[in-house]
Amino acid sequence: MSLIVQKFGGSSVANAERIFNVADIVTGTYKQGNDVVVVVSAQGDTTDDLIEKAKEINPDASKREMDMLLTAGEQMSASLLAMAIEKLGCPVVSLLGWQAGFLTSSAYGTARIKRVVPDRIKKELDKKNIVVVTGFQGVNRYNDMTTLGRGGSDTSAVAIAAVMHADLCQIFTDVDGVYTADPRKVPGAKKLKTISYNEMLELATLGAQVLNNRSVEMAMKYNIELEVLSSLTREPGTIVKEANKMEKMLISGVAKDEDVARISIIGVPDRPGLAFKIFSKLSAKKINVDIILQSIGHNGTKDISFTVGKSNLKDAIDTLTPYIEVLGASSIVHDENVAKVSIVGAGMESHPGVAAEMFEALFEANINIRMISTSEIKISVLIDRADADRAVTAIHNKFFTPDQL
């Protein structure tokens, strides 16, 4: 008998029919003799609908009241799923975040799980109940409702799996696994049987919206085996686990991220400390900077370019513009029509030729590279957004031939 945590996203419980599909998966797992904890998101567009309703009343509503409103979403889906499980004849109980012991920080809207006290969950499992828990939510030290931010239900599921020492944490989503590239865009994309936590993290960061990043970090930290799979196909998905448990693949995937903008500060004097000043200003505003490139300029000046998320572009420009003169730089420019394309793979550490192959693929496709960034298991290039899909396909075809998988 195993303890299995199963998480279902909003599209998996969007209507009565899909709720029964989920109830069928859950009770099937239970009837095989397993203890089952189910983590559920709000139904379909519920969260967006509630946000819309709030905006109609007060676009500047406090985050505390927003969280009070939004947590009702999972409350409804959790109780409806429990009713469907009752209908299928299995004992079940639904629990809200606070009942399930999710203690979080006080940052309404983006709270972090500080601790899970699973006493109630344990008690219900001891009674042989299936336990349905509302994802995405918890309670802070004031006993106020908090939400974990978008994708937070994944984190809820992994947190329960970690604290309960679950044997497996299954993340049911609307894709059936992790692919070597976006299967809707790249015809030859293949589903991976396994992927390491680190590779998954890089892919998530790069815009492959399969798993929430924090949930993968947490799974890695507590060594929880994750499975990403679809609630509709009922086929094995992709297992995310420790790298040393698997054979290292050269490349595990190609990903594209269009939520990126490039900012360049032109003509920065070539003096020490100026780069620090620029990035500390951004850091103070909590603006994350990704690729950074410093080029040799003319007459003892240099150009500093970097990328930020699109939503931070305006803020970053507004923050830096007043300092351009102070820095002695000549101007600040930006470009939103860019995209980041990356390859990820635990195997590339020991294969120095990977970068060259990637650049060759782009050259052959006549795609110009604007910036390059590398890490031990990732190589990213910044290119024109118009070229992004072609770039992904070109790189994917370079690394993935049918006999390689």
Next chain:
Amino acid sequence: MSLIVQKFGGSSVANAERIFNVADIVTGTYKQGNDVVVVVSAQGDTTDDLIEKAKEINPDASKREMDMLLTAGEQMSASLLAMAIEKLGCPVVSLLGWQAGFLTSSAYGTARIKRVVPDRIKKELDKKNIVVVTGFQGVNRYNDMTTLGRGGSDTSAVAIAAVMHADLCQIFTDVDGVYTADPRKVPGAKKLKTISYNEMLELATLGAQVLNNRSVEMAMKYNIELEVLSSLTREPGTIVKEANKMEKMLISGVAKDEDVARISIIGVPDRPGLAFKIFSKLSAKKINVDIILQSIGHNGTKDISFTVGKSNLKDAIDTLTPYIEVLGASSIVHDENVAKVSIVGAGMESHPGVAAEMFEALFEANINIRMISTSEIKISVLIDRADADRAVTAIHNKFFTPDQL
């Protein structure tokens, strides 16, 4: 500075415009220097919509999961109202039943408030916050969500008013006060300035759906002054308070109740204990019996008639039918086409002529009386349902002439 509890029903917060109307009333009260606790129901048809959603999935869902589902309704309306109050520039915090300290029995769907521990409410009022509390809900000793049954938000409001020693508890509803008869049916119906708890209780029991009965009982027990008023007209409503604080009116109202059915057991032998046996069987099934009439029959038998709520009719017939033979009675018959019309008034105790006047009004309108029941402040008659509206008007005209109010 006073502490005022204001309760708003579902129609008062049915949409964004109405929510702002409520926010305006609340902030107006607050700006006059009062501490304000607001109790709010779910928006418009939310509760019915949720019940519909549950039925689609499982018509026999457990009451525990139903309560988990339904309590989301007030959570949404409370947070939305808080956002509207924020928009109007006043400090506010919304609290769920469990956060506000509503400890209830475990009877899901019809839980009773056992205790209100208002520590959090007090703390928020000390911070000069307006406090919005979800009505209709609480938490039981298992820390599970419970609901108080229909009309439970009134009870929530009075319970807070009682435990906080509020100066006034205002129940905002879609009528603007308590009337001498249903104003939609009886043209001469007048709004009462005041009414005693006991009279209000009798009227509520009789189907004047203005205030939930349990809330009036609780207000009487803790001597909380209630005001029934409309959130739309903004005019003074009807004050419900202790009888000795007001001049006793002869009659305070005429009410009609069509949710009633008559059952007669014909030919019961005239032996002691048989009536007891009949009514103890009904009591065991928790079927409330209202008017009871025992008539002299023929040949040492009698007929026992009584009324029950329509929803209990089938159950009552099913319960008693097997015993008809055992009792030695000849048959059991029933009639659903009846209505109960009553007059209520604290003044009638000392005016023995009231009953006669009521019967005279019915005689003049050529309406046949089937059964009669009286208490110290109430006289009820059972008549054909087709005559009910005419009866109310006839009786109302008899007691209420323009100069009497």
